Amino acid sequence: MSTVEKPSYKVIGTRPIRHDGVDKVTGRAKYGADIRLTGMLWAAMLRSPHAHAKITRLDTSKAKALPGVRAVVTSKDFPDQGDRLVELGEGSVNMKHLAANVLAHDKVLYHGHAIAAVAADSIHIAQQAVELIEIEYEVLPPVQDALSAMKPESPVLNTDVRTKGYVAGGPGSADQPTNVASRIYFEQGDIKKGFADAAVVVEREFHTATVHQGYIEPHNATVLWNADGKVTVWMSTQGTFTARQQTAELLRIPVSDVKVVPMEIGGGFGGKISVYLPPVAAMLSKLSGRPVQLVMDRAAVLLATGPTPGSYIRVKVGTDKSGRIIAADAYLAYEAGAYPGSPIGPGCMCIFSCYDIPNARVEGYDVCVNKPRTNAYRAPGSTNAAFAMETVLDEIAKQLKLDPAEIRLLNAAKEGTRRVDGPKYSRIGMAETVEAIRDSAHYQSPLPGPNRGRGIATGFWFNVGLKSSVTATLNLDGKVSLLEGSTDIGGTRTSIAMQFAETLGIPCEDVHPSVVDTDSIGYTDVTGGSRTTFSTGIAAVNAANDIKQQLIERAAIHWQTTPDKVQYIDGGVTCSDGQRLTFKELAAELHELGGPVIGQGTSGKEAQGGAFGTHCVDVEVDPETGKVQILRYTAAQDCGTAIHPSYVEGQIQGGAVQGIGWALNEEFWYDPKGLLRNATFLDYRMPTCYDVPMIDAIIVEVPDPSHPYGVRGVGEVPICPPPAAIANAIANAVGVQMTTLPMSPPKIMAELLKQKK
């Protein structure tokens, strides 16, 4: 459904076959672990068997002496990072913490923390050498959840962490080591008065589990530190330029001495932005004089790469008799993992973002715990927050006997609504997504049968803009080579090529997109934040317009007139005297009209209009086991303008399935010693095709005025509503309101048994 009459696009809104499709389906696409270089060594890593310990002795001499071993590194082989913050594209990073996460310094802070690495003639020799590394620990007590870690008597992970934004009497410390890294606080209106005036008030506490992004392809890096000092990295990454900068900063070499070559990527979801392996492989390469390949196995991925934070959230919401929200209060504590940096800021900004609330307060804390350093995961921080807010709102709707869609529409944020963190919204499509669900065949259908329930929930994500570059070369056959720096995770080669083709009025199939290395394209930020189709799309539109202008000038030469007499219209140039050349006809003449035509485009918007999604789910709960079966699922999302509707639907479906995983199964299982006990995909239970029905996607189009074609990012919002929608459906099915994720069978059974007592 579209809220405006759309222009009659020729390419946008169609569903061309993706440009990289043949390589992907024939198995010819090259991933990071496929790389083979002459003289290449294989590397393996030593990882911590403890969740929290001091390293009291580390001796690598026996490993170095093993025949076939070419190099061994520990943190001592790397330059000191000092106390500095570096801007890495998606925010500032404490380099000392990043370096200690890559290879532990004097302490290990989580089970699986990397300590040393060996490069050898074969992976088997490397693994054998790792076993020969002698290491002794002083084991320390671990702390694994935010509330425990905030207590003054809790073991402290990092001696250099103080509470940013500390308030006297509050958690943390301004001058003593603490696990509480920062405090976020927002407030608007008068919440005391708001709650005093409220007819209904509901307050609940929530806990959400640590969840991994679960990408299929493990992290990998193959690095050659050449004799000329230049470093080349072949890797799987969401952002070549941030990978380049992180690698250069960790090695303390000039950024231009590092080239990152992006291989195809088997999923990222935010988890392939931070680097883990390239600096280690680079140092091994430097010491050995050979290229080195380092590939994680599944256990290493789950043990040591950024999951999303577990969290504690308390929410209190008050409404008047009509259901209008007049006060809301939230307290959030997010687990940062071993080093500061959870998405507590966005979590606090998102928790009330779907609604127009006159009186609100949000307080949040970023807390270090003995788990892997958290990293971004689709709409980081927002899913946890939506679970809390959207279930409380449903409880209020029940008390007031309001339809859950109607209470959301009654309170929906719209253009001009001021969020609790301050800014007002521009044109947004929150209400439209709720209306799309309310009016859907799914929501309008009956749901007969025992132990069955229906739930809805809404979610929000900002979507970022950031920087992108595109270069386009016009060939003599009228086709275009399009170079971009955005690694292609979800079909963005095609969505970017489509915008380029639309702007020039040529077929999408005549544009040949390539994702290239950091020496071959201008700076481009990560493929993340739902930004690529938006921001790199703008760069592509700008490159196309650059080509248009150049073709006008070439046509003027051809017709021996002046450029002001030539117009670019509908895939060709037209002279004021009526003569016309098509794009291809003009391309064929370029060598006689001044030579090559190369278009360039960049974009640098920091933000785009935010996006909303509303989901509806039917579930059946087995009262004997607590198992939840998803019966039907519909997701509506505002995507501005759908460039390639199949990819938009794919993003919505993929995000919804990941959200279903958060809701029902996925969690890291740590034992009392802080050791991860389910570091395999057999035991870390992600949804499969046996667990979910077809996700019906409803594309809502409320164009974003800040993009030439109205695009809004679509990749992140769909993970936000599922846990809350499923919790609301479970409550409607069996009458228990779940407040803990995942809502796995044992937890649901516990609530059902309480209900029977």
Added chain:
Amino acid sequence: MATVFIPAELRVLTHGVSQLTVTASTVADAVTELNGQFPGIETHLIQGSKLRAGLMVSINGTFSSQGLRAPVTASDEIHFLPAIGGG
């Protein structure tokens, strides 16, 4: 006159004042004016010649990549917010 919205956590420094109108033409000027009214608040917003790490400036609801250099005009709203990335 543009309006600077004072982050809620810094309102202890402004005696509860939540916003201030300024004649500034850039965000940097706005912070200088703010600091003139509430001495010391600047150190919570600026580090060296840049916004503090982890902060971004939003003008009329849109984050600006220009930071302290970002131009502001009359009727603009200036907010200082946590930086946002994404997955």
